[in-house]
Amino acid sequence: MCDIPQRIEIDITEEMSGIRLDLVLSAVLEDFSRSFIQKLFAQNGVIVNGSVCSEKKRKAEAGDKIQLQLPKPQPLEAEAEDIPLDIVYEDRDVLVVNKPAGMVVHPAAGNPSGTLVNALLYHCGENLSSINGVIRPGIVHRIDKDTSGLLMVAKNDKAHGSLSRQLAAHSITRRYRAIVYSNIKEDEGTIDAPIGRDPKNRLRNAVTDIHSKNAVTHYKVLERLGQFTLIEAVLETGRTHQIRVHMAYRKHPLLGDALYGPAKHKAADKLRVRRQMLHAAVLGFAHPVTQAYLEFESPLPEDFRQVLSLLGSESL
Numbered sequence: 001m002c003d004i005p006q007r008i009e010i011d012i013t014e015e016m017s018g019i020r021l022d023l024v025l026s027a028v029l030e031d032f033s034r035s036f037i038q039k040l041f042a043q044n045g046v047i048v049n050g051s052v053c054s055e056k057k058r059k060a061e062a063g064d065k066i067q068l069q070l071p072k073p074q075p076l077e078a079e080a081e082d083i084p085l086d087i088v089y090e091d092r093d094v095l096v097v098n099k100p101a102g103m104v105v106h107p108a109a110g111n112p113s114g115t116l117v118n119a120l121l122y123h124c125g126e127n128l129s130s131i132n133g134v135i136r137p138g139i140v141h142r143i144d145k146d147t148s149g150l151l152m153v154a155k156n157d158k159a160h161g162s163l164s165r166q167l168a169a170h171s172i173t174r175r176y177r178a179i180v181y182s183n184i185k186e187d188e189g190t191i192d193a194p195i196g197r198d199p200k201n202r203l204r205n206a207v208t209d210i211h212s213k214n215a216v217t218h219y220k221v222l223e224r225l226g227q228f229t230l231i232e233a234v235l236e237t238g239r240t241h242q243i244r245v246h247m248a249y250r251k252h253p254l255l256g257d258a259l260y261g262p263a264k265h266k267a268a269d270k271l272r273v274r275r276q277m278l279h280a281a282v283l284g285f286a287h288p289v290t291q292a293y294l295e296f297e298s299p300l301p302e303d304f305r306q307v308l309s310l311l312g313s314e315s316l
Contacts, residue, residue, distance in 0.1 A: 011201050012064035018263045021046070022056035025068070027258035028203045032111060045069040078107050078135050083119035088296050093159040093289050094152060095124070095138075098298045101148040101275050106136045120153060128153070129160035140164060141238060146256075148301050149176070149280025154288070162288030167238060173284030174235040176243055177222075177300060179277035179307060180252040181261065181268075184229045188220040191246040195239040204259060205241045207249045215239045217246045225311040227267045228255060232281075243278060254278055255307070271307055279304055 008029070016024045022041065026034045040046050041056045047067040048058070086098035099105070099116055106117040120128060120138055128138035131154075138153040140163045154160035166172045196212030198204040216236035223230040229252065233243045244260045247253055253261035256273035284295035300308070308316055 008068040008070065008203070010066040010068070010203060012060045012062055012066065013201065014062045015261065015263055016060050016258070017062040019060055019258060020056070021048070021053070021058045021060050021066075023258065024060045025066070028201075029068075032108070036111065040068060040070070043071075045071075078115075078117050078121060078137070079113070080121035080125075081113060081118035082122050083114065085119050085123055087123075088150065088298065089294065092127075093155055094163070094287065095120075095155060096150060096152050096283060096294075096296050099143060099148060099151050099280075101146050101301065101303070104145045105142045105151070106139055116151070124153075124155060127155045129155065129157045131157055131160045131164075141167060143280050144241065144244075144276075144278075146275035147278045147280060148298075148304070150283035150296055150298050151280070152283060152285060159288035163285060166285055170236050171286070173282060173295060174238070174280065175282035176233040176235070177279045177281045177304070178231050178233055178243060178247070179225070179255040179304075179311075180229050180231060180247050181255060181265070182227065182229065182252055183224050184219075184221050184231065184252060186221075188218070191215075191217045191219070191250060193246065193249060195242060195245055205239070205245045207245065213237075213239060215242050215246065217243055219247075223313055223315050225308075225313060228311060230308065230313065230315065244276060271310055273307060274303070277304060277307060 010028060022037055025037045038056055041054055044052045045068060046053045049065055087095060088098050089096040104111045104115045107115050117137060130137060132139055140152055140154050140160060143149060143151055152163060154163055193207040193215060194209060194212035195205050195215040196208045196210055198206035199210060214237060218234040220232045221229055222232055235242060244254055244257055248260040255268060255277040257276035279300055282297050286293055305316060
């Protein structure tokens with residue numbers, strides 16, 4: 001059965017204020033498609049401050065209390081779908097794929113199809129690890145729906161076990177490119193701050209000492225771009241939304257991040273950014289069978305490059 005609760009409660013923060021309500025919900029509920037959110041409005045499933053709201057274009061206001069009444073969860077079965085994959089590397093044990101922004105990694109109640117798993121089932125058939133169950137076959141780690149870049153997939157249980165142990169030992173190389181707000185003064189740094197559920201909003205994560213896990217992100221300035229900074233972020237741990245949470249904690253949220261960044265920013269509005277500017281650029285690991293070190297690099301996607309060009313970047 002789906003593990004999403006039938007009722008979800010959200011408190012609208014200052015960061016979300018002024019944004020269309022359906023866009024806020026799509027940003028916060030990353031496993032739900034926008035069409036699913038819009039159906040909730042049509043089916044009187046969105047309650048704002050105690051009253052049913054059918055206006056999906058209504059602007060969210062700080063302090064609003066949102067309740068979502070979800071349909072009764074149904075059993076999920078991932079089905080193979082003929083969706084193109086950008087495969088960077090593949091052998092009998094492992095596959096590395098370049099995921100586009102906007103693609104969810106695995107099916108969920110509000111997003112049962114069109115995911116990376118659906119595409120993998122079509123491409124690999126039964127040649128995927130079973131450790132994470134029928135909804136997440138082959139999936140060793142995730143990247144967010146609106147994050148682009150490299151992801152490794154296990155094609156059998158032995159490979160899955162090896163890659164999982166490497167993740168636990170922090171021996172896998174994961175380097176990201178990100179555009180963040182404001183000018184970072186120092187050239188490099190480390191954020192060592194535990195991450196857990198945001199006490200004020202259970203659908204967000206935050207730096208907190210309550211029911212949290214240690215999280216470490218290293219970052220380096222690649223280019224200063226006026227009101228923004230291009231950085232490289234290296235994950236030592238892999239908590240949900242880790243880079244997004246850590247950079248927001250340091251007052252440098254990711255450009256385009258509707259969940260952790262500012263709702264309004266004149267310079268950002270002119271860039272017409274549609275997602276958080278985060279790209280999983282480099283992935284390296286020991287092959288689960290041969291133990292040879294493999295490393296792969298993904299070039300910046302076109303939308304990321306366009307934003308850098310508008311900001312006058314000299315690194316393109």
